[in-house]
Amino acid sequence: MKIGIYPGCCFQGADIHNYDITVNFLENMGVEWVLLDKAACCGGGVIDETNKKIVYGLNARNIALAEEKGVDLYTPCNTCYMVIARTKLALDSDPKLKDKINELLAEEGLEYKGEAKIYHTLNLIRDFIGLENYKSKIKRKLSAKVAPYYGCHVLAPNETAIDDPENPTLLREILEPLGVEIIEGYKNEMTCCGYHARFTDPEQKERLAVKPLEGAKEAGADLVATPCPLCHKAMDGYEEPILQVTQLINLACGNSEKEAHLDFNKTKVNLKLS
Amino acid sequence: MKKIKYTARIKRYDPDTNKSYFQDFEVEVEDSLTVLELLMYIKDKIDSTLTFRAFCRSAICGSCAMIINGRAGLACKIQAKDKIKNGVITIEPLNHLPVVRDLVVDQEPAFNKLKKVKPYLVPDPKVVPDNTKVESLVLPEEFKRYDKQTDCILCMACYGQCNALEGDEKYLGPFQLVKAFRFIMDTRDGVDVEERIKLVEDHGIWDCVQCQMCLAACPKGIAPCDDILELRRIAKDTGEENIATRRAKFWFATVYETGQIDKFHLPEVAFGDERGKEITKKLEEEFKSRGMSEDEFAPKPFEGIEKFRNFIKKLEKEL
Ligand code: SF4
Ligand code: SF4
Ligand code: FES
Numbered sequence: 001m002k003i004g005i006y007p008g009c010c011f012q013g014a015d016i017h018n019y020d021i022t023v024n025f026l027e028n029m030g031v032e033w034v035l036l037d038k039a040a041c042c043g044g045g046v047i048d049e050t051n052k053k054i055v056y057g058l059n060a061r062n063i064a065l066a067e068e069k070g071v072d073l074y075t076p077c078n079t080c081y082m083v084i085a086r087t088k089l090a091l092d093s094d095p096k097l098k099d100k101i102n103e104l105l106a107e108e109g110l111e112y113k114g115e116a117k118i119y120h121t122l123n124l125i126r127d128f129i130g131l132e133n134y135k136s137k138i139k140r141k142l143s144a145k146v147a148p149y150y151g152c153h154v155l156a157p158n159e160t161a162i163d164d165p166e167n168p169t170l171l172r173e174i175l176e177p178l179g180v181e182i183i184e185g186y187k188n189e190m191t192c193c194g195y196h197a198r199f200t201d202p203e204q205k206e207r208l209a210v211k212p213l214e215g216a217k218e219a220g221a222d223l224v225a226t227p228c229p230l231c232h233k234a235m236d237g238y239e240e241p242i243l244q245v246t247q248l249i250n251l252a253c254g255n256s257e258k259e260a261h262l263d264f265n266k267t268k269v270n271l272k273l274s
Numbered sequence: 275m276k277k278i279k280y281t282a283r284i285k286r287y288d289p290d291t292n293k294s295y296f297q298d299f300e301v302e303v304e305d306s307l308t309v310l311e312l313l314m315y316i317k318d319k320i321d322s323t324l325t326f327r328a329f330c331r332s333a334i335c336g337s338c339a340m341i342i343n344g345r346a347g348l349a350c351k352i353q354a355k356d357k358i359k360n361g362v363i364t365i366e367p368l369n370h371l372p373v374v375r376d377l378v379v380d381q382e383p384a385f386n387k388l389k390k391v392k393p394y395l396v397p398d399p400k401v402v403p404d405n406t407k408v409e410s411l412v413l414p415e416e417f418k419r420y421d422k423q424t425d426c427i428l429c430m431a432c433y434g435q436c437n438a439l440e441g442d443e444k445y446l447g448p449f450q451l452v453k454a455f456r457f458i459m460d461t462r463d464g465v466d467v468e469e470r471i472k473l474v475e476d477h478g479i480w481d482c483v484q485c486q487m488c489l490a491a492c493p494k495g496i497a498p499c500d501d502i503l504e505l506r507r508i509a510k511d512t513g514e515e516n517i518a519t520r521r522a523k524f525w526f527a528t529v530y531e532t533g534q535i536d537k538f539h540l541p542e543v544a545f546g547d548e549r550g551k552e553i554t555k556k557l558e559e560e561f562k563s564r565g566m567s568e569d570e571f572a573p574k575p576f577e578g579i580e581k582f583r584n585f586i587k588k589l590e591k592e593l
Contacts, residue, residue: 007534009534009535009537012534012537012573013537013538013557013561013571013572014537014557014560014561015537016566016570037576038533038576038577038578038582039533040529040533040534040582041525041529041533041534041535043529044525044535045484045503046521046522046525046526046535047522047525047526047529048500048503048504048507049503049506049507049510049519049522050507050510050522050523050525050526051507051589051590052500052503052504053589053590053593054526054586054589054590056589056593057585057586057589057593058529058586061582061585082486097593100592100593101589101593104585104588104589104592104593105585107581107584107585108578108581108582108585152437152485152486152487153485153486155490156485156486156487156489156490157486157489157490157497158490161490165345165490166342166343166344166345166357166359167343167359188440190344191437191440192437192440192483192485192487194437194441194483195483196483196484196485197441197480197481197482197483199517199518199521199540199541199544200480200481200482200506200517200518200521201480201481201518202517204438204441204442204481204483205483207441207442208437208440208441208483211440211441
């Protein structure tokens with residue numbers, strides 16, 4: 001069981017600790033990994049504003065790098081997941097596009113075959129690690145009221161959605177074994193965090209980020225848990241705390257708060273561990 | 275045909291009392307019903323006051339968009355039995371529009387926004403003949419650029435699901451921007467691209483959060499989110515200078531240089547003012563306090579970057 005870690009922008013600069021969180025998570029789960037060290041930015045929905053074709057090429061290459069190593073591709077980021085998975089759909093349904101890109105990839109000795117699967121933390125746990133196996137790795141319980149927050153790009157578009165977009169349950173299934181109490185059905189639980197407006201309309205981002213947090217607080221949650229490092233970044237720093245699901249999993253698998261990088265949160269979190 | 279039993283949980287609104295509430299209808303009906311047929315059954319057999327809008331029953335008139343289990347779609351296109359979750363199907367009016375009664379919303383505010391983008395062809399005299407004897411030709415490859423977009427039936431499902439409207443009720447809206455894109459791409463249109471872009475900037479293309487919900491909602495397979503990125507590209511390429519276009523240019527340039535976006539310098543470049551410098555400076559302090567060395571602040575090119583750059587150049591030229 002080996003997986004290829006795709007390094008997106010959530011692993012660099014002020015977010016460099018996300019790499020540690022990801023590696024610790026995989027090690028806690030007993031998953032072997034290899035870093036796709038020559039992978040490039042997925043485009044983040046921004047390179048489309050230069051040229052959409054480049055986005056196809058970039059991600060065909062990213063997937064080809066995983067295939068070269070004989071592994072599937074794993075990214076913890078909702079947006080990277082969605083952009084790469086959408087590219088895969090486009091390539092697999094358009095042989096001409098695929099052939100043309102493969103011609104260009106050949107110069108780097110790469111080929112997009114379409115064999116590698118695209119994983120995000122949520123489907124990695126369900127389909128690659130397996131929920132039962134996942135539960136068996138948990139060593140201690142966390143006590144807190146937690147509001148699951150999926151973020152948009154694991155539930156839309158429908159073709160790449162990881163769970164039933166209308167009635168997702170996977171995040172609850174992943175959080176429950178950690179011992180936490182789940183708060184669902186809170187106000188604005190499906191409202192976007194606004195991350196992608198940070199550098200197009202910063203006020204828009206501010207108005208949106210706080211909405212799900214306020215809803216969760218109103219419903220009595222101690223914290224919000226999201227799988228997505230970008231949602232985390234967008235929503236950290238307000239009154240209600242937010243953490244990444246993998247941070248909580250790492251804690252439950254025995255990592256210390258420091259190892260789980262809780263100290264980098266702007267809004268501090270109080271968790272009881274048993 | 276099999277009969278099935280389930281609960282239709284419908285959001286009601288009575289304008290006379292100004293009360294809004296959910297009402298449960300227990301039904302036992304054939305399993306082949308569309309959501310629209312389910313509503314018609316309830317109106318016919320249980321409660322004749324239930325109000326909704328529909329006409330064609332075949333996903334073409336665009337009247338029957340509503341929120342089904344939290345997701346916008348056409349009631350006449352969706353099979354009710356696919357939507358039963360734990361014995362319940364939940365039906366609500368579209369979001370972001372005033373409710374008239376029950377599932378009927380007032381579409382006027384969204385149409386008024388549509389009018390702002392000049393949603394019509396202004397014939398270009400250089401292309402469109404001034405008499406009816408000669409045809410105005412559009413080549414198949416020209417039409418391909420906006421073929422899909424002409425399928426829009428103005429159902430407003432995308433509008434009812436849009437996250438940008440959650441943050442800004444003045445946001446123009448997804449289908450309105452699709453329309454703007456469609457006329458920019460039309461070879462017969464005589465309005466300057468710059469002018470058409472001006473029409474979509476205020477509470478428009480820069481407000482979108484790229485959540486992809488409009489794509490998920492559209493019954494015609496249109497992707498407003500993608501067209502919005504195209505509109506931003508066109509705005510940038512026609513010389514628009516703002517935080518977003520600076521970010522887009524910098525993003526591509528640094529990915530070309532190193533394979534990754536340089537998030538450290540991004541705020542400084544994108545904001546292009548003191549505010550951006552401040553953010554980048556704060557980042558620098560944070561990095562130092564974490565004990566990071568200066569060459570860790572921004573991404574470095576990976577081994578074999580020359581070949582990668584070549585690849586990008588060829589993608590731009592040859593694809
Ligand atoms: S991608 Fe943009 S236009 Fe589409 S629903 Fe989201 S915010 Fe609205
Ligand atoms: S773009 Fe699609 S969802 Fe939006 S109004 Fe047109 S047909 Fe309806
Ligand atoms: S009734 Fe015409 S689109 Fe549904």
